[in-house]
Amino acid sequence: MAPTPASEKGKVDCLVVGSGPAGLMMANWLSRLGVKTRIIDKRGTKIFNGQADGLQSRTLEIMDSFGFAHRVWRESNHMLEINLWNPDPQGNLFRSDKIPDTIPNISRFQQVVLHQGRIERFFLDSIAEYSDIRVERGVLPETMDFDESKAEDNDAYPIKVQLRHLSEEEATPKQSATSANGAAMQDGLFRSNLSGDDSEDLLNMSRLNDKAGSTETLEAKYVVGCDGAHSWVRSWCGFSLRGEQTDYVWGVLDIIPITDFPDIRMRCAIHSASSGSLMIIPRENKLVRLYIQLTTTEKIGSEGTRIDRSKINPDVILGSAQRILHPYKLTYRYCDWWTGYQIGQRVGDDFSLRERIFLAGDAVHTHSPKAGQGMNVSMQDTYNLGWKIGAVINGTCDRTILKTYQSERRRIAQNLIDFDHRFSRMFSGRPAKDVMDEEGISMAEFKDAFEKGNMFASGLAVDYGKSMIVAKEGSAEDQGDGTEVMGSSGADQGAHSNQSLATGIKLGMRMPSFKVLNQSDARPWHLQELLKSNGRWRVIVFAGNILNPNQMRRIEHLGAQFNSLESFIRRYTPDSQPIDGVIEVLAIHSSSRKSVDVFALPAIFRPFSPTEGWDYAKICVDDESYHEGHGEAYKNYGIDHEKGCAVIVRPDQYVSWVGEVDDYAMMDRFFAGCLQKQKKPHIGSIDAPERMFGGKDTSQKVDSTAADIEVMEGTVDGGPNAAL
Amino acid sequence: MAPTPASEKGKVDCLVVGSGPAGLMMANWLSRLGVKTRIIDKRGTKIFNGQADGLQSRTLEIMDSFGFAHRVWRESNHMLEINLWNPDPQGNLFRSDKIPDTIPNISRFQQVVLHQGRIERFFLDSIAEYSDIRVERGVLPETMDFDESKAEDNDAYPIKVQLRHLSEEEATPKQSATSANGAAMQDGLFRSNLSGDDSEDLLNMSRLNDKAGSTETLEAKYVVGCDGAHSWVRSWCGFSLRGEQTDYVWGVLDIIPITDFPDIRMRCAIHSASSGSLMIIPRENKLVRLYIQLTTTEKIGSEGTRIDRSKINPDVILGSAQRILHPYKLTYRYCDWWTGYQIGQRVGDDFSLRERIFLAGDAVHTHSPKAGQGMNVSMQDTYNLGWKIGAVINGTCDRTILKTYQSERRRIAQNLIDFDHRFSRMFSGRPAKDVMDEEGISMAEFKDAFEKGNMFASGLAVDYGKSMIVAKEGSAEDQGDGTEVMGSSGADQGAHSNQSLATGIKLGMRMPSFKVLNQSDARPWHLQELLKSNGRWRVIVFAGNILNPNQMRRIEHLGAQFNSLESFIRRYTPDSQPIDGVIEVLAIHSSSRKSVDVFALPAIFRPFSPTEGWDYAKICVDDESYHEGHGEAYKNYGIDHEKGCAVIVRPDQYVSWVGEVDDYAMMDRFFAGCLQKQKKPHIGSIDAPERMFGGKDTSQKVDSTAADIEVMEGTVDGGPNAAL
Missing domain, CATH: 3.40.30.20 (Phenol hydroxylase, C-terminal dimerisation domain)
Structure with a gap:
């Protein structure tokens, strides 16, 4: 389905590397703008479950502007109320507060949860409806060459990329081939999660091997790296992420819970007295996601080092959850997905190389998943970038507009990391026993942070700075990330x-x-x-x-x-x-x-x-x-x-x-x-x-044959009720 | 895709004849109830444009109960206001009133308009999602045999039907093969109206000829005739429709209008002083449907006789519309569909033969299309019947429940015909010149009838009488159509x-x-x-x-x-x-x-x-x-x-x-x-x-292995943000 046969050299306006949410949003924009695009991904299939799931109000607004928010709205679980549970003075859990999850009246959509695989499906359908662009799976960039001297030449294709086609085995992520706890992977059950409309994807995967091992060279005007935290494109550019890794270790379980905890279908933030914290995110199809702090009892890595993956498994994670939730009971028969992670917050220094090679999503910012922000900010990166690249390629805007991508989005990424850092620290910390307990986290302070964080978490607080495309007062440099974004008009002529x-x-x-x-x-x-x-x-x-x-x-x-x-x-x-x-x-x-x-x-x-x-x-x-x-x-x-x-x-x-x-x-x-x-x-x-x-005909261009009626079809045999 | 190969004799619980809206609603119900069903239609493809288009609030509620009202709601045009235009004392048109089209607060859905082809598409998708039932096109019942002695035997298959498979040519309706005005039929343009999701239908049509001419015999517990005004099933039963044909002749144009009439995107009822009446129904995709009275100037048939079809064509219909709308201008470049009809209102005496062979939709009631009721009442017939047949076949209800179909729906059909008769007379009549003009129609009375008709037209006025399934006071006979519907419980024990x-x-x-x-x-x-x-x-x-x-x-x-x-x-x-x-x-x-x-x-x-x-x-x-x-x-x-x-x-x-x-x-x-x-x-x-x-285990049947946890899959390699 690629616009150009794999064996041929070809040219494209834009090559998108990576087909996660950021890459798909990019391709989706370009599908609407008629831009010649290829999008590749080294994985053999799209994601079918697990991974990110939270969608902000703003993300739904954006999806609606592309015509598919209703699919998300129907299938997702809606997040309406947050319940805070804290230890009382005796250390027993009680529900201390109920607060609205999305602030009322800020958007026509509320925050929802739906697994990433469905989101990707809706993007794929949307892209296919508007264009011939198809995600090419099992395809990897091997080498890249960038002629910087042509960076400012609008008509040039300054980037050459060599692509390699993988075999089915190479393109299959490890976690679906083996099980983390040593038991055989239950592939049949895994696939039983598929929606009917995903079956074509699996069929396509079996065709991968036809091209396995072949390579091709592509010339591109623009390359957008949406290839994740370990981005190949970022490495090629020589850019890095800055930030820190904390020693908090968390586990994630996606299960259908069997429990007597009364708020299991609400988002809950639970601080236990001494067994750590737990966040409940109820999901679609009776699933619930649990983010579970793995406390010192199971502490696996020593401070500052990475955790020992082999010691994290569903039993260990569930055990922690049961201790935190005590005296409520929790178990499950069905687990859809699980993982473990350590919190780290990092942001990239550079979001582009000469406004020809761009980075977006996890390639330029990583952080903890609990606030449900990651997929949203990633998609909004390319929602910001897509129309700008499209407008430059289509000749409506000058290339200078592309500088606003970094100035607008790097600032957002930094805000996100700051938010996440503050929020994670408070959520991972031990609750204060009383007002004198200065090392503990004040639960009143936590609630306050949660409520304030809600505006940020809706995605609606984004406030782009002054630039050639935002006619605001003040300093463009201060309001962005320092990039020059006033274009030829300059601040004074703006x-x-x-x-x-x-x-x-x-x-x-x-x-x-x-x-x-x-x-x-x-x-x-x-x-x-x-x-x-x-x-x-x-x-x-x-x-x-x-x-x-x-x-x-x-x-x-x-x-x-x-x-x-x-x-x-x-x-x-x-x-x-x-x-x-x-x-x-x-x-x-x-x-x-x-x-x-x-x-x-x-x-x-x-x-x-x-x-x-x-x-x-x-x-x-x-x-x-x-x-x-x-x-x-x-x-x-x-x-x-x-x-x-x-x-x-x-x-x-x-x-x-x-x-x-x-x-x-x-x-x-x-x-x-x-x-x-x-x-x-x-x-x-x-x-x-x-x-x-009687209107004024302001030009000679109007076709004067409006009265020439064409009958496209008709019938007198039958009719609305065939009653003739 | 039929459950049984065409060459084999087979048995089904229910055979549905006809795949218009009534037949599809029937098959849709049975798809949810696991009933072994076949649905056949003599036409080679589904409808792609024209035909019925109005959907009541109640119909949308029903569609929502099957999970696809949102597709209609998104694609349809919403009907919100009716504008009444009448002649002033000098005979000049003016807008006399604006009234809401759907009465506020009676339903969460408002009346909408969408062409029948899309409605059928949504049904087909819905049926396919829940079952293996597929419409078999180009298939016709040739003979039928009913062993009445087995009518009350629940397990019997008392009906034998011989089916004949048509060739593509036989299955193609005449109006898509020839054009009514003599010019060649523009099939390409006709098909350009197709939505992407209809293409499989056309491919299937080309496969028809594989089976052309073959026959098969089918045994069925129940047959439902949804085969239209000229119903073969009704003829076989020997039942007839009763009613009358008036001499009002109407034309229909589905066009994209080019006009300076200000209310062209509103539903309008326009009475001209002496050129007849016109109804405007704005539709999806910029289309507008016009129902146009063809006045005496073009009167083609003489009173009491049928009109001469050859004298009706789009030019004649447009000419009438232009005279009615004068001094506003109206023309078009694109015509999607057109037809002509004479108003007739007829209802069947019998809706079933021994509660084994049923009739529904146009097979038992025909009327004028302007009020947008036909498709709705037809679908609601089988919405009433489907669950009852399903419950009897599945053994949840006694067969006597089936009698309530006729008692409930024949009454509705009669109400519809009465409504239509009253409404048509007032709409087709000449407006009164003044209060002394007794032959003319009073415009105040017309407005009043329109407003009162709105409740009926919403589909929400349906009020089923007392029966074994409605525990109401009063007489079951009086409230239905005379059929005995109290079942074994009787009125007193109910x-x-x-x-x-x-x-x-x-x-x-x-x-x-x-x-x-x-x-x-x-x-x-x-x-x-x-x-x-x-x-x-x-x-x-x-x-x-x-x-x-x-x-x-x-x-x-x-x-x-x-x-x-x-x-x-x-x-x-x-x-x-x-x-x-x-x-x-x-x-x-x-x-x-x-x-x-x-x-x-x-x-x-x-x-x-x-x-x-x-x-x-x-x-x-x-x-x-x-x-x-x-x-x-x-x-x-x-x-x-x-x-x-x-x-x-x-x-x-x-x-x-x-x-x-x-x-x-x-x-x-x-x-x-x-x-x-x-x-x-x-x-x-x-x-x-x-x-x-701590719950009370009220039986021994509960599986005691709730604590045996099955891990379906998992990963520690990657995770929500691969930050490990």
Whole structure:
């Protein structure tokens, strides 16, 4: 299924190394942007169980922007409440607190848990639906060559990679060939976890050996290393991770628990008096994941050294869990997966080499898994990078935009590591016996950290710094990681925002979502549902009260500027694309829905197609719905109902600019700082032919044959009820 | 893919003739109930476009009970508002009213529109997921033989059917081979409407000719004729439809409209002054369906005779629409499908022959399509029938239950025809010029009829009469169609309900749905989501305030009765099934969620499994959720918060009985009237072994090896972040 036969030399725009969540997110973006891509993985199959499982609210929002969050939402376990259990003064466990797991009202999605294998399945299906890109398994980069002199040449393929095809045996991870406790591996049971839609993967694996041992050389414009904590791409670049390894040792069990502990279907953080700590993460299909601290009784490695793997097995881990949970009973008959690990927190110094070779995910940050952040931050790395590489390859953005990847994501990685360090220390520590016990961890402090951590853990606290794509006040260097990200426009020539016009829409943060109604059919949509990840920038025009003639004049003037032949919309949109192909204009007005119709607004808000008529999808209203209440979008966004405002949103839903609704000049300045002027700009009409509907025909390009009716099919034999 | 090779004689429990929506719903039920089934259709492929498209709220609820409503909800167009357009005194069109399309708060789903081909696709996928049943296309019943003397013998196969396999040419409907307006049929464009997941269907079609011309004889316990208005099964039975044909002639266009009519994305009912009426039904993928009255100008047939089909074509239909919509403009470039029809309303006298051969869908009722009811009522026919046939075949219910199919559904069909007759007359009639114009239709009256019709059109007004499966007051004969449906229990020995204990849960109507929280994980569920269509009866115990010791004693006593070896639950459940296999007990209490845990309630509400521990899915609470508000279930159901009540719900979600929460005797009497006592009743324990958790081990059947741990797999090499 690879676009190029394995035996041939070939060229690709982008080579993605590794098909875990970070690699799949990258390929997924590129599938939407029409970028010629290959994605390889040294493993022979995708993951079927175990591994990471926590998904943040923000990750679900992102998946929804690609159209598959609903699959996760249906299959996953939803995390709604955290129960804290602590020792009382006599050392007996009691439930000290119940707190919400996801903070109410920060997202339309709550944190959920679903094993990584299903997540990967949804990505694979999504990629296949939109492109010919397929993960090539059992394929490994052997050598790489990078001609740095061509790094800044947009059309060059400066990277040569030699790929090697493995045999089925080479491509099979060790843990599925042997069992850690010496018993024979139960492969049949292992595979019985498969969903029906995974069977093709297994069939493909048996075909690996056809190509085993062959090599090929590939030329690439970009390489993205999503190849994990032991990244080959990172090693090749000579980059390293910095951080530390602690001496806390943890075990993980994925089991169907048999227990009388009453909160087994809740996320629980349990500190025992002296047997260590335990975290319960209830999962899909009756499974529960337990993170279990292996205390000094089983302490296997000495301080500062690595643990002795051979001494960790499910019996040892379960024994620890039973001691922590005492007097509650815990056992199991079914164990889906288990592992052991030592906590370490590390971040990479460099996220890219000359903005041609990039690193993402575990390749640049590792940390403990208990907070459920790892898979999310990894996916969000490439969610940040994907559209930027796509835009450079497709000629919409200048290469300088790629510098924002490191400045934005390295900062996030550092935040993550700091969070994890603080959280792990408190969770692994012994609970304080009383206020005088200074070595112990205060349970009140722990609860406080947990609650504060929730905002971070939702993924919604991400706040990108000032750059050529975020028109914020302050210092770009301070707000990022020091990388120069103001591009050619420079800080002084850059656009300026007026945050006070939309106090609920924070510059640098993701666009919050509230319900608005489509003007034409009254259907409520979460605003984010209109911001699909398809590579488009959006200008969201909060048009205010368009029944006020003064306000309406502002909107009409703005519409005329958008539609003029010199407008930034036309300038940055190639003639080959529809008028909304690079910058999509959306309108949300605050007048009553029933008092106006779509024709009240200028044509740019409802561009005309000679084959499909007016576009009814782009004009919305902040009004009461019939069945889903009132979204109160203006109020929630902190926007004046009368005067409105305008917002520029990046292709990844982060907010670039906020300003006056008709501040066309500032919008123009913003886009000049990051978009590329097209050689053949868009000059087509967006209005209906005058003789049809009285619209102004602004160009000669409109097909004049709208009245030539084609009948595609028909029948009079039978019909809705064959009652003729 | 047929369970039996075509050349062999075979036996099946149920043969379904016809694979439209009614036939597919039947096969879908049987796929869940493990009934040996074949489903045949004379057509070579499923429908790809056109045909019926409206889906009621109730139909979506039913689809959700089978797990695929979300696919419809995502792809469909949602119908939210009806706009009425009428002539003003000068005869000019104006929008006279906007009314909600689905009445707010009657269902969690609103009416939607999606073409029948997609609906059929979702059924096919659903059937394939749960069974080996596959639609056999290009297969026709040729002759049938019914030995009536064996009709009441449960084990007999009294029906012999000879099936004939058609060639591809024979199985291809005429309208896809020729075009109605004389131009060549654009098959390529026709097929370009296919979704990716339909391609296998087309491949299968090319395999038809392997079996062409061969015949086979099949013995069946039951035959269900879902073979449309011209039903072969109905003809064989000698049954007919009664009703009338009017002289109103209508055309249908499925187009992407190019228009300046402002409400084109709303459902509209448009009465022009003298050019006839038009209904707009906006659909998925920018399509709009127009139902267009062809007025006297084009009147083709004379009164009382059939129309001349050759004179109806898209130009004629569009011309009518343009005159009705004047002064608004309407044209199109893309037409997906079109047809013409004359309104007729007819209902069958008999819905079954000796409760062995059944008829459903268009085979027993036809009417006009504009109200979007046809596909819904057809599917709901077999939704009513499927579980009953399944229960009789599986030995849970007596054959007498099958009589309730005709008594319940024939009444609905008659209601539908009455509704359609009234609605069609008002919609087809000329609008009154003023109050003195008695021949014209009053537009105020029309609006009123539209609003009242909305409840009917939602599918939620269905109210089944008194019978052995609905413990209602009154006369079973009067409330049904005259069929005897009290079974062996008779009216006097039957169970009696106390409707006043739950004023919002109407006997004979579908169980309404409000949100409740799972006690164990605080997740909100719509109550209906717990009532999956899997053949189980439910006793829903609204347990009231279980913190009140008196109330708790009632619940404990009830739990002990449910769990006794003589209980109706054990008596009607075969030993081979789990304890909840025939009657599932659910609890919804009204105490605060945080004040109790699942162990507060008796074991029957959380039956123990030696391999999976306690069942956490069956105990819910009416309390505030973190993210989705408070369902206020007790309030909405009209149930006392302290004392609660109990409700028996049929496998199809209709309400059988309402009574005191601990009225075990009446529940027992109810089930005695319809369920079959098992030869080997269920005697297994539902409690945990005493030595494990201190539970009472009520039988010797519990496996005592719960502590024998099986490790299914594991790894210490890698792990959540390979940080070891």
